[in-house]
Amino acid sequence: MKFELDNVELYFKNKSILSGIYLKAETGKVTAILGTNGSGKSCLLRIAFGNLKPKYKLVRINGKPLLKPLYKTKNIKFLPQYNFVPSGMTLNFVFKTYGLNWETFIKEFDEFLGFKTFNFSKLSGGQRRIVETYIILKAKSEIVLLDEPFSHISPLYVEKIKTLINDEKSNKIIIITDHMYRHIIEVSDTIYLLKNGATKRINKLTELEDYKYLSQGSLN
Numbered sequence: 001m002k003f004e005l006d007n008v009e010l011y012f013k014n015k016s017i018l019s020g021i022y023l024k025a026e027t028g029k030v031t032a033i034l035g036t037n038g039s040g041k042s043c044l045l046r047i048a049f050g051n052l053k054p055k056y057k058l059v060r061i062n063g064k065p066l067l068k069p070l071y072k073t074k075n076i077k078f079l080p081q082y083n084f085v086p087s088g089m090t091l092n093f094v095f096k097t098y099g100l101n102w103e104t105f106i107k108e109f110d111e112f113l114g115f116k117t118f119n120f121s122k123l124s125g126g127q128r129r130i131v132e133t134y135i136i137l138k139a140k141s142e143i144v145l146l147d148e149p150f151s152h153i154s155p156l157y158v159e160k161i162k163t164l165i166n167d168e169k170s171n172k173i174i175i176i177t178d179h180m181y182r183h184i185i186e187v188s189d190t191i192y193l194l195k196n197g198a199t200k201r202i203n204k205l206t207e208l209e210d211y212k213y214l215s216q217g218s219l220n
């Protein structure tokens, strides 16, 4: 499957936020969006998902324009920047809702043993993020959007989430954004830099320095 987002124009009041956007993502590949704070990464993911309506956008699936919001196709899962699981829901219920097996999760994330009947609100900020990222990555879908999955996550769990991304990408389109650029570089197949409202496809990592996303020498 091929997903393309093209010709996006987003304004808030009269301020132009996005213009000159082209992004292509494919099944079997992790497509990353890097960019400084406020460059429009979250807006772009929300536009792709369909819950932010810009002045103009064109979404194509396998080359054909998609006229309804992507979330209405039920083909997509979205990890937003902020917690989305209701705080009063037990983990058991969350896993059932997403059609996932608790025991499989525990095998990989054994520190959550005994948490099955806990309300989501009992977890720490990082633990919430781990559970949300896990269910979004593992639930049935063809497209996964991840907005900052590595924030608030300790190093060992970041590695586990990277492994999950690698495991899941063979039958999914994964689009990811995060400020932890080293992890992004490691886990992604294609990188776009969002700068001045436009996407630039990165062919050589040193372009991240040339475009002043990273300071010179950061990649050494």
Ligand SMILES: Nc1ncnc2c1ncn2[C@@H]1O[C@H](COP(=O)(O)OP(=O)(O)OP(=O)(O)O)[C@@H](O)[C@H]1O
Residues within 6 Å of the ligand: 012, 017, 035, 036, 037, 038, 039, 040, 041, 042, 043, 044
């Ligand atoms: N609802 C809104 N009303 C007005 N301006 C908004 C709104 N949402 C976002 N913006 C502006 O749009 C721009 C892009 O925001 P966005 O959240 O997409 O950035 P980002 O690249 O995800 O940033 P960060 O890395 O800090 O999360 C910012 O200048 C922000 O202030």
